[in-house]
Amino acid sequence: MSSLDFGWLNGALQVILRGAAMTLFLIAVTTVAGTLISIVLAAARRGRHRWLATIIKAYVEIIRNTPFLVQLFFIYFALPSLGLRLDPIQAALLAMTLNMAAYTTEIVGAGLDAVPLGQREAAQVLGLKPLQVFVKVVMPQALKVIFPALTSQIIIMMLESAVVSQIAVPELTFEADMLQARTFRAFETYFVIAGVYLVLSILVRRGLILIGRRTLSISDS
Amino acid sequence: MIEFTLWDIARNLLLASRWTILLSLVAFAGGVSVGLLIMLMRISKRRGVRTFAKGYIALFQGTPLLMQLFLIFFGLPMLGFRIEPWGAAVLCLTLFASAYLSEIWRSGVDAIGQGQWDAGGSLGLNYVQRLRLVILPQAMTITRAPTVGFLVQLIKSTALTSIIGFEELLKTSNAINNATFDPLTVYGFVALVFFALCYPLTQYARRLEQRDDRIG
Numbered sequence: 464m465s466s467l468d469f470g471w472l473n474g475a476l477q478v479i480l481r482g483a484a485m486t487l488f489l490i491a492v493t494t495v496a497g498t499l500i501s502i503v504l505a506a507a508r509r510g511r512h513r514w515l516a517t518i519i520k521a522y523v524e525i526i527r528n529t530p531f532l533v534q535l536f537f538i539y540f541a542l543p544s545l546g547l548r549l550d551p552i553q554a555a556l557l558a559m560t561l562n563m564a565a566y567t568t569e570i571v572g573a574g575l576d577a578v579p580l581g582q583r584e585a586a587q588v589l590g591l592k593p594l595q596v597f598v599k600v601v602m603p604q605a606l607k608v609i610f611p612a613l614t615s616q617i618i619i620m621m622l623e624s625a626v627v628s629q630i631a632v633p634e635l636t637f638e639a640d641m642l643q644a645r646t647f648r649a650f651e652t653y654f655v656i657a658g659v660y661l662v663l664s665i666l667v668r669r670g671l672i673l674i675g676r677r678t679l680s681i682s683d684s
Numbered sequence: 685m686i687e688f689t690l691w692d693i694a695r696n697l698l699l700a701s702r703w704t705i706l707l708s709l710v711a712f713a714g715g716v717s718v719g720l721l722i723m724l725m726r727i728s729k730r731r732g733v734r735t736f737a738k739g740y741i742a743l744f745q746g747t748p749l750l751m752q753l754f755l756i757f758f759g760l761p762m763l764g765f766r767i768e769p770w771g772a773a774v775l776c777l778t779l780f781a782s783a784y785l786s787e788i789w790r791s792g793v794d795a796i797g798q799g800q801w802d803a804g805g806s807l808g809l810n811y812v813q814r815l816r817l818v819i820l821p822q823a824m825t826i827t828r829a830p831t832v833g834f835l836v837q838l839i840k841s842t843a844l845t846s847i848i849g850f851e852e853l854l855k856t857s858n859a860i861n862n863a864t865f866d867p868l869t870v871y872g873f874v875a876l877v878f879f880a881l882c883y884p885l886t887q888y889a890r891r892l893e894q895r896d897d898r899i900g
Contacts, residue, residue, distance in 0.1 A: 528836065528882035529875045530843035533854060537875060541867035618746075625748035629847060636750060643758065650759035657751040664746045 471646040482638030490621040497563030505571040526565035532626045534558050539630045555627035570612045574605030607679045614671045618664050688864045700856035701877050708839045715781025722786035744783030757848040773845040788830045792823030829892040836882045
C-alpha cells in the first residue's frame, strides 16, 4: 500500500472550501475582537490604576504560559460546571479571542511605548481631549509600528486554530478528519489540507499587507 | 465508582508531566541539531541549498503543527512506515522546532555583519573556522532570549501530542476527567502545571532580553 491516489479529491473540493471558509471566519472574528480588546488592555495597563495593571498582567501571563488546547478544553468542558455552556463555535471563538488578545496586548503595548511623548504633548497643546489624543494621534502611529508583528500573530493564530477541530468545530482540520475517515487516504488528505493552510497563510499575509498599505500607508517590507 | 481525591488527581498529573518534560527536552535537543543544519543551509552560498532551506522553513511555519503531526502519525503508515505515538511526537516536534530555531539564529547571523566575516578572513580563517569561532558564538549569544522564548512555545506544543494518543499531561487529564467528571479541577490543575513549567522560562527570556538591550 504505497501508491498515492488523489482521485477522491473530485468530490472533496466543496467540503474543503467549506472548512476553509469556517477557518477564515474564526480568524476574522478573532482578529477584530482580539485586537480591539488588546488596545483597551494595553492602554489600561499603562493607566493610573495599579490593581488594574496587575490583573491585566496576570491574564496575559496565564494565557501566554499555558497551551491553547488546554485553554480550549477549559472553556468548553469546565466552564459549563460554572454555569456557562457554550456551543463549539462559541467556545472556539472565546478561546481564540482570549488567546489572541493576550499576545496582542504585549504587541500593542510595545507600539504604544514606541510613540514619542512629544506627540501626546503636541496633541494636548492643540486642545484634543485625552481620548482624541489616543485615537487620532497615538494609536495610528503605534499600529504602524506593530503591523508586521500583528500580521505574524494573526497567521500563528490561524494555524493554531486547527486544534478547535478537537471540540468538533467544522473548520478545515475537522473536515480533513471527516474526509480521511471516509476515503481512508490519510496521507493524501492531510497533505492536501496542509497545502490549503499554506496557501491560506500566504493569502492572509498578502491581504493584510495590502490593507496595511492602504490604511496605514505602510511601505513594503 | 472509584473515588478520586484531589491528591490522586494531582499525583497522576504530576507523574504524567515527566513525559511532557522529557518530550520537550528531546524535541528541543533534536530541534537544536537539525535547526543548526537548516540554518547553515539557509545562509549557504549555493542557491539550490538555500532554496531548499527556505522551502523547509516556509512549510513548517506555514502549516498547522497539528497537520504535521497527523501527516506523520496517520500518513506515514499508509506509505509503509510504522510509527508509534512517541516516535511521531519526537519526529514532528523536532522538525517543527528546527524550522523556528533556524530562523531565530539566522536573524542573529544576519545581525553580526559582514565586517566580522571579513575580519575572520583576514586572520586566515577558513569558512568553517569563521563560522565556528567568530560568527556562531556571537549569533547564538544575541539570540538567547528568543531561543528560550521558543522553548516555551515548544513545551506548550507538546499538549498537541495528546491528540495522537501520546500519554503526556493533557492526555492523562482527559482520562482523569472522564473518570471524575470534574473538568474544572482537572484542566485547572493541568494549566497550573504548564504554567509552572513555562513561566520561569518566560521570565528568564525577559531578563536576557533586558540585559541584551542594556549591552546592545
